Amino acid sequence: MPERPCQGWWSPKTSGNSTRSDEEPKVCGGELCKMKTEIGMNMRIRKGMLLSVLTLLILMVSACVTKPVQTVRQGIVPSVDGSPIAYGVQGRGEPTIVFVHCWTCNHQFWKDQIKHFSQTHRVLWVDLAGHGESGSHRDRYTMSAFGEDVAAAVNAAEADKVILVGHSMGGAVVVEAAKRLGNRVVGIVGVDTFFTPFQYPKDQDSINAFVKPFESDFHGTSEKLLRSMFAPGVDPRQIDRIVGMFSGTDPKVGISAMYELFQWNAEHADEDLARYAGILYNINAAPTGKETAPNDHVVMVPGVGHFIAQVKPQVFNHALEEIISKLAQ
Template structure:
């Protein structure tokens, strides 16, 4: 009886150990599905990025001015079911550091390119919101045939009139230099429709409040400068693979060789205010870029559908 009891005890101990090991193995497998790491950009700035999910094409989400990767949380969670998803914080944003004085779109593009190369991703679709659009274009210039598509979200072709001359840019940026957080707060609240969920608005505004004014002022100036000097040629260069969500060059026609999808009833923060509708729109674009969607030559929408 004593021997039997000891055998049972030993068997139980072994089973417990095996279950514990299995749990550890499962944790390792889970960790492999969500990897967070750091890579140096061209100027040595440490760029924090994350990789989640598996499947082609790889989606790279690029956040907007003074934001961070958490603005894409709903998209990362959703699209990681079928795709490898990459997020990052641009230099001077979120968890990433910075060794730069000027926050140019080209330098931000180098941040994205460094991450994509580090991961070894090919068949990449770059998704950029607002300032993330120009950043995605700059990244595409460096990544070459790794990029099969660029999706601009409320960027490039919007009702917003970008200041073009150096004097106009300086005048627009001046209030941000004087009172960065106060001016940013007013601007942000103007970017939502009256119907927007106050909790969503507050959450977004709170995240912006953590922004570094020095980074924000420089990035805003460089964004306007890029739009005035680089945008026309660069957008034409990538027109064959450029898709737009909530942006069109006129109220009646889509940009050359590109599709336009409008999510109505939202302001600037399309993916955050209406994540389900945005995800559906992006799914359709992915299908067209990969040749798995219904062939539609162009989608035409009036800008009044934009919602602000």
């Protein structure tokens, strides 16, 4: 019989102008139908592969847009006295933002800031000697020695342009670090450390009297002090979490560092703050909301106590972003 042209997989049998209800597969003669079928299948396969590739490319581009490439590096560098100093580098973009923790704490206090600012800047964290992941070869924990720790980490990270951010005791530390880093420092940010209502003891008798209870009961006295530094209304669970982060430091380190911080404030603070007045900014607490800034380089954060970056991280981050923008001008 002669081959009939292929019209598809299925074709109804007809009689005259009527269509039969019982439909059967139509058999194509020769190779023509087979070739058409194979071509159709190949086209569908290729189309599916093309769509898969395009989808993969879109996902890859989206990932690059929403999650900037970051570099993460941690290391140990010796300070001037040989103390092993732990540091970490994350993110890209100048200037490098250097975060320095407070008394008896560690870099984990800055975790919200490290995550946030590493999206747009290179971030460097440091654990001071005797704190966090850093060791120690010293007996006295002076602000000058801590400044050497920060400078060693900045040098190890090969940072050319830095903004130093220090909370509480970390404020004195970053000022000391600035003395060693020179023109590489484009800004200093003190966090609830300078121009606050707290009156540091200035004379030797007052310093000794303040430190003495810590010598008798370091952990108990420390906890009492820390719990007094929160504004009313803070979630008790948040207070417990923050206070608990201070429990791991050796009392010898804490007592020495407190004594040396008071000595630094008595002997160096006024002169050093005047020296860096042009690039020194401050983010300070306003627990009642009625406190006012003493000058235009101080940003007040209402409704929070001493631990601004931990209790109100988003508000703090915004304030620091604005300061960074000013320093970059």
